[in-house]
Structures are given as C-alpha cells and as structure tokens.
Amino acid sequence: MIRDEHIDTAVAQGIITSDQAERLRALAEGGLLREDAPADPDDERFRLIGGFNDVFVTIGVGLLVAALFALASVFEFGIGLAALAMVAAWGLSEIFSRRMRLALPPIALAVMFAGGAAFAAVSFGSLASADLSTVLAGLGAALAAAAHERRFHVPVDWAIAALGITYAIAHAVSLAIPGHNTALLFAALGAAIFLAALRVDASDRERQTRRSDIAFWLHLVAAPMIVHGGIQLLVGSPDGMGTGQALAVLAIFVLLGVVAVIIDRRALLVSGLTYAGIALGYLISQGVAPDMGLSLTLLGLAIVVLGLSAGWRSLRRTLLPLLPLGSLRHSIPPAV
Numbered sequence: 001m002i003r004d005e006h007i008d009t010a011v012a013q014g015i016i017t018s019d020q021a022e023r024l025r026a027l028a029e030g031g032l033l034r035e036d037a038p039a040d041p042d043d044e045r046f047r048l049i050g051g052f053n054d055v056f057v058t059i060g061v062g063l064l065v066a067a068l069f070a071l072a073s074v075f076e077f078g079i080g081l082a083a084l085a086m087v088a089a090w091g092l093s094e095i096f097s098r099r100m101r102l103a104l105p106p107i108a109l110a111v112m113f114a115g116g117a118a119f120a121a122v123s124f125g126s127l128a129s130a131d132l133s134t135v136l137a138g139l140g141a142a143l144a145a146a147a148h149e150r151r152f153h154v155p156v157d158w159a160i161a162a163l164g165i166t167y168a169i170a171h172a173v174s175l176a177i178p179g180h181n182t183a184l185l186f187a188a189l190g191a192a193i194f195l196a197a198l199r200v201d202a203s204d205r206e207r208q209t210r211r212s213d214i215a216f217w218l219h220l221v222a223a224p225m226i227v228h229g230g231i232q233l234l235v236g237s238p239d240g241m242g243t244g245q246a247l248a249v250l251a252i253f254v255l256l257g258v259v260a261v262i263i264d265r266r267a268l269l270v271s272g273l274t275y276a277g278i279a280l281g282y283l284i285s286q287g288v289a290p291d292m293g294l295s296l297t298l299l300g301l302a303i304v305v306l307g308l309s310a311g312w313r314s315l316r317r318t319l320l321p322l323l324p325l326g327s328l329r330h331s332i333p334p335a336v
Contacts, residue, residue, distance in 0.1 A: 003095075007021045007024055009211075017190075022209045022210060022211065023208070023209055044050075047103045047213065048103055048104060048107075049103055049104050049130075050102060050103040050104075053102065054102050054103050054104035054105060055104065057096055057102060057104070057105040058104045058105050058107075058108045060166045060253055061092065061105060061108040061109060061112060062108065064088060064112075065085070065112055065115075065251070068081050068084065068085050068088075078306075079120050079123040079124060081117040082117070082120035082123065083116070083120060084116075085112060085113075085115070085116035085119070086113055086116035086117060086120070086144070087117055087283075089109045089112040089113035089176065090113060090148075090151075092109055093106060093110075093148065093151070093152050093154075094166065095111070096109065097109060097152040097154060098152055101320065106152060106154045106155045107154065109154075109238045110145065110148050110149075110152075110154045110156050110157050110160060111156070111160065111274065113144050113145075113148050114140075114141040114142075114144045114148065114157075114160045114161075114164065115141070115147045116144070117141055117143065117144030118137040118138070118139040118140050118141040118144075118164070120140065121133065121136040121139065121140030121141075122134070122135045122137045124136065131171075131175055134167075134168075134171040135168045135171050135172050135175075136163045137164075137167065137168075138163075138165060138166070138167030138168030138169075139164065139165075139168045141160060141161075141163070141164035141167070141237075142160070142161040142162075142163075142164030142165045143164075144169070145157040145158070145160035145161040146161050146163060149161070149236040153210065155210055155213035155214040155216070155217055156217050158214045158217055158218055159217035159220060159221045162193050162196075162218060162221050162222075163221055164222075166186075166189045166193070166225070169181075169185075169189060170185060170186070170189070173185060174178075181233070182229075183229045183230075183232040183233040184229065184319065185229070186225045186228065186229035187225065187226055187229030187230045187233055188229075189224045189225060190221075190223070190225025190226035190229060191222070191226060193218055193221055193222035193225070194218075194219070194222035194223075194226060196218055196267075196328075197215045197218035197219045197222055198215075198263065198331070200214050200215040200218065201215040201263065201265075201331070201332070201333075202332075203333035205331070205333050205334065206330065206333070208268040208335060215265075216265070216267075219265045219267040219268075220267050222267075222273040223267035223268045223270065223271035226268070226271075227256065227268065227272045227275065228271070228275075230252070231249060231272075231275050232302055234248070234252065235248050235249055235252070238280075241278065241279065241282050243282075243283070243286070245279070246278075246279040246280075246282045246283050247279075247283075248273070248275060249275050249276065249278070249279035250279050250283075252275075252282065253272045254277075255275040256268045256272045257269055257270060257272075257308070258319070259278060261312070261315055261316055261319055261331055262316075262319070262320065262325070262332060263333075264275070264316065264332065264333045269305075269308070272306075273301060273305070276301065276304075277297055277298075277301050280297050280300050280301070281293055284296045284297055284300070313336065316335040317335040317336075320332075320335045321335075
C-alpha cells in the first residue's frame with residue numbers, strides 16, 4: 001500500500017512532480033472522480049462523509065472531547081488536559097487521517113488539535129495577562145493547524161489557521177486601538193482570506209485536487225466576514241432598517257451573487273442570506289399583513305436558492321462571456 005511517505009520520497013528523488021503527488025493524494029482521498037463520471041468544477045464537490053464509519057468515529061471524537069472538558073473542570077488542570085487532548089488528537093489522526101484516510105473524522109480531529117492548542121495558550125497566557133491570552137489563543141490555534149496540515153494534509157486546517165490569525169489580529173488591534181471600526185477590520189481580514197482562496201482556486205481550475213477543498217474552506221471562512229463586516233460598514237446595523245437600507249442590502253446581495261457566480265463559489269450567497277432575508281422581510285411587511293411577512297420572506301428566499309441551484313450552470317454560461325474579466329478569466333473555473 002502506497003503511503004504519504006512513499007509519495008514524498010518519490011518527489012524528493014524526482015520520480016514524480018509535486019503536482020502529480022497532489023493528484024495522487026487527491027485520488028487516494030476520493031478527490032478525483034471515476035473516468036465514467038468526468039469532473040465538473042460547477043459541482044463544487046468536496047469530500048465530507050465516505051460512509052457511516054465516518055459518523056461513528058466522529059461521535060467517538062466528540063465524546064472524547066466532552067470527557068476531557070469534564071475532567072478539566074474537575075481537576076482544574078487546563079494546560080495538562082489541553083496537552084493531553086492534543087496528543088490524543090495527533091495519535092488518532094495518525095490512524096484515521098493518515099492510515100485509514102476517512103473524511104469527516106480528520107476534520108473533527110483537526111479542530112480538536114487546534115482547540116487544545118488554543119486552550120493551552122489561554123491557560124498559559126492568563127498567568128501573565130488576560131488580554132494577552134486571547135491573542136495567544138489565536139496564534140496557538142493557527143500554529144497547531146499549520147503543524148497538523150503539514151503532517152496529515154487535512155484541508156480544513158487552512159481555514160482553522162486563518163480563523164486563528166484573524167482572532168489574534170482582531171484582539172491585538174482592539175488592545176492597541178480601543179474603539180476602532182470593527183466592521184472595517186473584519187471586512188478587510190475577510191477580503192485578505194478571500195484573495196488567498198482565489199489564489200488557491202486559480203491553481204486548480206478544474207477542481208480535481210485537494211487544493212479545491214482548501215479553497216472551499218477558506219471561502220467558507222472569508223464569506224461571513226466580508227458580508228457581515230461589509231454590510232454593517234456600508235449600510236449600518238439592520239436594527240431599525242428603513243426602505244433605503246433594505247434596498248441597499250438587496251443590491252449588495254445581488255452583487256455578491258454575481259461575484260459568487262463568477263468564481264463559482266456559493267459561500268458568499270449563503271452568508272448573505274440572513275441579511276437578504278431581513279431586508280426582504282422588511283419590504284414585504286410594508287405591503288402585506290404582518291402575519292404574512294415571515295411566510296412570504298421564507299418563500300422568496302427558497303425561490304432564490306432553488307432557482308440559483310437549478311440554473312447555476314446556465315447562468316454562468318450566460319454571464320461569463322458578457323463580463324470584462326480580462327486576465328481573471330484564466331483563473332476561474334470554465335463555464336460548462
């Protein structure tokens with residue numbers, strides 16, 4: 001059986017290239033489709049569950065985490081139990097991620113390992129400063145995720161690292177600049193993660209390797225930061241929303257939809273649904289009986305989501321040739 005160390009050795013000896021190594025790993029992880037089912041980038045596939053054993057193992061991981069938290073509350077030895085959680089997560093990753101190559105358990109174990117590192121950093125940092133501990137927690141989670149990814153190649157580790165760095169930067173800025181514009185900061189950090197995701201996506205336009213999964217998780221992290229930060233920055237809080245604000249939110253949602261169609265990633269739309277629902281609900285409530293507002297809002301959102309799902313490919317084929325994308329056209333998935 002070919003293992004990761006064999007592939008790494010083959011790359012080191014020049015037998016295969018690093019790109020071919022990535023494709024081999026993707027094939028082993030189920031990232032490449034069978035020849036009788038050609039890969040379609042519009043499907044935005046990513047591997048989450050390979051069988052019920054994934055669910056069974058993940059339940060076991062959850063029970064282990066719960067047990068360790070319970071022990072931590074009893075013995076009040078946070079650092080030691082956090083270190084134990086990290087050791088357990090690493091050891092289980094050797095079995096379920098590296099050897100058995102399951103899909104869902106590696107995600108849970110990656111979160112467990114990074115969470116243990118963050119918890120240990122908080123416990124250690126609180127000995128010096130409570131404010132410093134929050135920054136150390138983000139950095140600890142990011143470093144742990146980077147180490148875990150280097151060993152086990154779990155795509156979600158990239159998103160965990162991005163969240164850790166974001167958390168650390170946000171708290172560091174709050175300490176350095178009290179009263180700063182939080183919406184602007186999160187929108188900027190989200191945009192940075194979004195650009196990183198686009199760069200990863202551009203390296204695999206056909207979405208056949210593990211890099212596509214990495215980009216998926218990065219988009220999933222970036223989207224809510226961009227949407228929530230951007231809308232609050234441009235429109236303000238949805239509390240006390242007026243007609244002008246509602247129309248502006250819907251216009252932003254349409255713009256996000258265009259961007260989502262261009263890059264062929266649905267995370268932006270999903271993150272904007274809450275704000276779109278609030279805006280649509282306000283506009284509907286102005287013209288119909290209040291008791292019908294919620295029902296019609298949910299119906300409108302359902303029509304939008306289902307309509308986009310059914311016509312996603314056709315919309316991309318129609319829209320992409322009409323847009324002046326320039327060099328960006330060579331970095332996004334083709335419309336098929």
